[in-house]
Amino acid sequence: MWTVAIYYGVLLLTVAVAMWRGGPLERWAAYTALLASVCTTVLAPKPNWSHIEYSIFAIDVVALASFWVIALKTQRFWPYWITGWQLIAIFGHVQKLMFSEILARPYALLSMYISYPILFVILYASGSTRRREDTRARI
Secondary structure (H helix, E strand, C coil): CCHHHHHHHHHHHHHHHHHHCCHHHHHHHHHHHHHHHHHHHHHHCCCCCCCCCCCHHHHHHHHHHHHHHHHHHCCCHHHHHHHHHHHHHHHHHHHHHHCCCCHHHHHHHHHHHHHHHHHHHHHEEEHHHHCCCCHHHHH
C-alpha cells in the first residue's frame, strides 16, 4: 500500500511542478503519466501478473504514442528518454506474451518501476524550462 501512496505522491508532485514551471510539452507529458496511472488503477486494480495484463499493455501503448508525439514536436532531448523508457515497458509486455514462463514478480516490477525514471525526467524538464527561457531572453 505504501508503494502506491509513494508513487502517487511522486506523480502528483510531477504534475504540480509541470503545471507551475513547465511548458506545454512538459504539462502534456505529466498529464499523460497521470491519465495512464489513473486508467491503470481503474482498469486493473488488482493485476495478477501471472499472464500478460492486456489492459495495462493497451494503456502503455497509448502512453507511448503520446510520448512519441511529444518527441516529434520538440528539438529538446528529454522526450526521447521518456519515450525510450516507455518502450521498455512495452517490451516487458511483449516478452511476457512471448514467454509465459517469465515469473510474475519481475514482470510486475518492470511494469511498475519503469514509471519512476519517466516521472523524474518530466520533473527535471519542467524545472529547467523556465531557466532555458530566461537564458534565451538575456541573449
